[in-house]
Amino acid sequence: MKKTYKIEVDCPNCALKMEEAVKKTEGVIDATVGFMTLKLKVEFEENADIDAVMKEALKNCKRVESDCEIYL
């Protein structure tokens, strides 16, 4: 299961940090952040509760970069 989200982030290194943070979230197999497209592509584990996973992912992102946003 793959989904794409719009994101808001200011600097490219912060985008890398976000990518790492989302990847570490439980239920996520892989994640890629496109800094230029401002998009986040997430691959979820099967039967993962996507809403819950993304909420957790956003929390993790906020922790590494307070000024970022994922539009869920």
Added chain:
Amino acid sequence: MTTKQKKILIRIIVSAALVLLSFFIHSDVILKALLFVTYLVIGYDILLKAFKGILNRQIFDENFLMAIATVGAVLLGDFFEAVAVMLFYQIGELFQSIAVGKSRKSIKCLLDIIPEKANLVTENGIEEVDPDEVETGSEIIVRAGEKIPLDGIVTEGNTTLDTSALTGESKPKEIFEGENVVSGCINLTSVIKVKTTKTFDDSTVSKVLELVENSSMRKSNSEQFISRFAKYYTPIVCLLALLIGVGIPCVLSMLGFNAEWNEWITRALTFLVISCPCALVISIPLSFFGGIGCASKNGILVKGSNYLEALSQAKYFVFDKTGTLTKGKFSVSEIKTAEDATKEEVLFYGAYCEYNSNHPIAQSIKDAYEGEIDPELIKDVTELSGLGIKAFVDNKEVYAGNLRLLNDLGIEAEEIAVGGTVVYIVVDKKYIGCIMLEDTLKENSRLAISELKKNGIYEITLLTGDNSVASEKICNELGIENIKSSLLPHQKVEELEKIIKNSKEKETVCYVGDGINDAPVLARADVGISMGAMGSDAAIEASDIVLMDDDPLKLITALSISRKTVGIAKQNTIFALAVKLGCLLLGAFGLAGMNMAIFADVGVMVLAVLNAMRTMKISGSVKKIHNHKNG
């Protein structure tokens, strides 16, 4: 400018004015108060973010560093320094944000092919709907000046289309009733009614956009290198900073020297500000993204940065013949008969046998046959890969194929040595005659081959299933030295593998085909390039780079874009690394102040972004080749 950027700009202007004002104030207390207010005006958000960062245990981000540096200055009583550093940093950030915003916008413009609406024909007249909601098989109206929202067949009206957004070809294309149209093209002259054959998600325009957007996610080797580099770089730099800020003064005081804590901590902070890897992290992906965007503007879809990188190292080109270097439009030039068969009979069995095939040769035999074809008469059609077709026509066993097929069947026939393709017809185990077809070269094939040679391609090879006479003639015309003819599809893969085996590392082997029955070869090549793929899912699926129209000169454009992109990416890496390392050294020895540190951080990034943006404009210099052809 966004509201966020405007807000910062206003703060910068206000603070700059306050700083100017401060030059005319002589009372020390008022001056300090004024500068402190200015400091808060320009830096409050940084301080806030830094505080949040500390709460989240994210020290060592930029905000934290700027906060420490300026708060340090304030505590030491140097208010002016604090304001100056903050102001300079904000100006830099604003520049950076504008530069990134600009490049995002131009990339968006590059990809501005998404249709916003569809005019759906319903029982209550025409309704304007989201293209997403249109079901397959619906009828839509496309007026002059509108974008075609979904792929489909024209059921009413003739018009001309501007396909440039997809193919880069500026010449309008004429479209008649009954022909296929693809989404993303602009209807130029008159209203047409289109019956949709695909949903919006499956339509060409969505596929193209998805492909280009995702392409930046398939990272090139150099991008992966930078990501890995950044992972080790940050902790190493932090450690070095700690060494400079704490380690050195400790050692100094232990040895009995004056530790100069202030000086060393300032140096450590400067060091950290310089170290931000943003310029490095952005410059390469952005260069590739620009390059891929530029390619798609020219009708060249690149599926990933890695393929663009591989193409730039291309040393071997392997071509398919039919439909790639030749037009793939055959015309029947002659019909020979054997025994007592008539020409009409030969053509009759040929056309019936090939009825279900969509190979270009089959198409032209069908075109040459003037009568109606009754599909009821055709039974049990078997495609004999690389040989021909077997079918039962009017209860007779019919074979249509090449000389090898006849050899396999053990049937004797004269070998006809012409520069075209020959289809032999066998009815009830008896050879009754053959149909000779000729294919013509594409206009730009010769120029493309000679340009490839000029562009440092070592070896160009032609792999074809056709007989050697036909292919040799074409190779002579084109100036290709290596030919492997009469190949079956799996032999094409074997031949390609031989070439790949002979190539050295970092020498890419590219295969160029039309995506019809050469998918395995496309997939096996280092870079598989398919041609004339507009609207053909199979070709888009199988290849790494897709030329939307079928002009072989686009190969030169692609090659040139790839090389320039990789060149610019390299420049950026070297530039960013060199400036960073230089400034880091200067910072460590106390020769670079905070202002220089901010330049090394933000300034380098802005320059890298601007340099990377050049990739989007590569097309201009490539066009010269095309003009040269006309002149």
